[in-house]
Amino acid sequence: MNGSKTLSTAALAMALGLAAMLDAGAVSPPTYPGDSIYLLKVALTDQHGTPVALDRYAGHPTVVSMFYGSCPHICPMLVASTARLQRELPEAQRDRMKVLFVSFDPGDTPALLGEVLEKQGIDSKGWTLARTSADEVRLVAATLGIRYKQLPDGSFSHATILTLLDPQGRPLARTERFTDPEPEFRAALAAATAR
Amino acid sequence: MRQPAFAIGAALLLSLAGTAGAAAPATRAVDIPGGRFTSVLPVAPGVYETVVPAYTLDATAVTNAQFLAFVSTRPEWRRGTAPALFADERYLERWAGPLALGERVAPDAPVTGVSWFAARAYCGAQGARLPRWIEWEFAAAADESRTDARADPAWRQRMLDWYGERGGRPLGAVGRDAASYYGTHDLAAGVWEWVEDSNALLVSSDNREQGDPDLMKFCGAGALTMQDREAYAVLMRIAMLSSLEARYTTRDLGFRCAGRKVTR
Numbered sequence: 001m002n003g004s005k006t007l008s009t010a011a012l013a014m015a016l017g018l019a020a021m022l023d024a025g026a027v028s029p030p031t032y033p034g035d036s037i038y039l040l041k042v043a044l045t046d047q048h049g050t051p052v053a054l055d056r057y058a059g060h061p062t063v064v065s066m067f068y069g070s071c072p073h074i075c076p077m078l079v080a081s082t083a084r085l086q087r088e089l090p091e092a093q094r095d096r097m098k099v100l101f102v103s104f105d106p107g108d109t110p111a112l113l114g115e116v117l118e119k120q121g122i123d124s125k126g127w128t129l130a131r132t133s134a135d136e137v138r139l140v141a142a143t144l145g146i147r148y149k150q151l152p153d154g155s156f157s158h159a160t161i162l163t164l165l166d167p168q169g170r171p172l173a174r175t176e177r178f179t180d181p182e183p184e185f186r187a188a189l190a191a192a193t194a195r
Numbered sequence: 196m197r198q199p200a201f202a203i204g205a206a207l208l209l210s211l212a213g214t215a216g217a218a219a220p221a222t223r224a225v226d227i228p229g230g231r232f233t234s235v236l237p238v239a240p241g242v243y244e245t246v247v248p249a250y251t252l253d254a255t256a257v258t259n260a261q262f263l264a265f266v267s268t269r270p271e272w273r274r275g276t277a278p279a280l281f282a283d284e285r286y287l288e289r290w291a292g293p294l295a296l297g298e299r300v301a302p303d304a305p306v307t308g309v310s311w312f313a314a315r316a317y318c319g320a321q322g323a324r325l326p327r328w329i330e331w332e333f334a335a336a337a338d339e340s341r342t343d344a345r346a347d348p349a350w351r352q353r354m355l356d357w358y359g360e361r362g363g364r365p366l367g368a369v370g371r372d373a374a375s376y377y378g379t380h381d382l383a384a385g386v387w388e389w390v391e392d393s394n395a396l397l398v399s400s401d402n403r404e405q406g407d408p409d410l411m412k413f414c415g416a417g418a419l420t421m422q423d424r425e426a427y428a429v430l431m432r433i434a435m436l437s438s439l440e441a442r443y444t445t446r447d448l449g450f451r452c453a454g455r456k457v458t459r
Contacts, residue, residue, distance in 0.1 A: 035279035142441035149395035152239045
C-alpha cells in the first residue's frame with residue numbers, strides 16, 4: 001500500500017509538473033481557492049513606491065476597497081471610517097486587520113497616497129494604498145464588483161464598497177454603508193480578527 | 196507509472212487540439228474613423244455629445260472555433276479550469292467539453308457563455324482589446340449606407356425585431372447580415388456583446404452625488420436621463436450589460452474585439 005501510494009504521489013507530482021509547464025503564462029498559480037480575489041494578478045505600487053501584489057496581506061483578514069487620491073469628500077471619509085472600524089476592534093485584534101485600497105486613478109503617485117494616510121494620522125503599518133495601470137484598475141474593480149467611470153474633468157464617479165476578505169482572499173462580508181457598516185459586517189470583522 | 200504516461204498522452208492530445216483549433220479563420224477588423232457623436236448616455240451631467248477617436252473594430256463577433264483555438268493554448272481559460280472568480284458555473288456550458296464544441300454548437304457561430312474576464316483575455320491574447328461602449332454604439336449607429344441611421348425608424352426596428360426574435364433558437368454563422376457602411380456585421384442583430392466598460396454604463400456622470408450617503412452605491416436612475424425617448428432600443432443593451440457582473444455568462448452574450456490591426 002505504502003509503496004503504491006508513494007508511486008501515485010510521484011505520478012501526481014509529475015502530472016502537476018507537466019500541467020505547470022503547459023500552464024506557462026497562466027493567470028495565476030493554483031494557490032488560492034477558485035473564488036479568491038487573490039487569483040487576480042495585478043502589479044500594484046504602494047504608498048512607499050514598493051511594487052506589491054493584491055495578495056500582499058494573504059494570511060490575514062483584509063478590508064479592501066477602491067478610492068482615488070484627489071477625491072474631495074468620499075475617499076477621505078472612506079479612509080477615516082475604515083481607520084475607525086480598526087480602532088473599534090479590541091486592542092489585541094487591531095493589528096490583525098489589514099487594509100488594502102486600490103486607486104481608480106493611475107496618475108496617483110506614492111507620495112500622494114502617503115499623504116492621504118498622513119492627513120488622517122494613520123500609521124501606515126498594515127495599510128496599503130496602491131496605484132496601478134488603467135487596464136488593471138478595471139480588472140480590480142470588476143473583481144470587487146465596484147462600478148466606476150472617469151469623467152471628462154478627470155475625476156471619477158464610483159461606488160464605494162468595503163469588502164472583508166478572509167486570509168485566503170475570499171469575500172466574507174461587504175458593505176456599501178462604509179461610514180456606518182451593518183452589524184453583520186462588524187461582527188464578521190470582529191470574528192475574523194479574533195482568530 | 197500509468198498516470199504520467201496518461202498525462203503525457205493527454206498533453207499530446209491537447210497540443211494536437213491546439214493545432215487543430217488554431218486553423219479557425221482569422222477575424223477581419225475594419226477601420227472606423229470616429230468623429231462627433233451623440234450618445235444615449237451622458238458623458239458628463241447633461242452632456243451627450245462627444246468626439247469618438249478613430250479605432251478599429253472586428254467585422255464579426257468571435258466564433259466558437261476561434262475561442263476553442265484560444266482555450267487550446269490557454270488552459271487557464273478552459274471550462275472546468277477557469278476559476279469561479281473569473282467565470283460563473285455556466286461558462287461555455289453549451290460546448291460538449293472543455294476542448295470540444297460538439298454537435299449542437301456551430302464552429303462559425305458566435306461564441307456565447309463567456310464572461311467579461313474571458314472575453315477580455317481573448318482580445319488581449321490577440322493584441323487587441325474589448326471595444327468601449329461608445330465605440331460599439333458609434334459603429335452600431337450605421338446602416339448599410341449611412342454612418343448614423345438612428346433617426347430612421349427602420350434602423351430602430353431592426354434592433355427591436357432582434358430582441359423579439361431571441362429565445363432558444365440556435366445561433367447562426369457570424370457575418371450573415373449585410374455589411375454596414377463600415378463593413379461590420381450583426382451589430383444590431385447578432386448576440387449581446389460585452390464591452391470594456393460594461394460595469395461603468397449606469398454610473399452617474401455627476402460625481403457630486405457621491406456626497407449623498409444614500410447614493411453611495413449608484414442605482415443608475417439618475418444616469419438614465421434619456422435624451423431621446425426613441426433611444427430605448429439601444430438603452431436595452433445598456434440595461435442588459437449593466438445587470439451583469441464581470442464573471443457572469445449567458446447563452447446570448449458574446450463579444451468582438453477592437454484595436455486589432457486592419458489587414459489590407
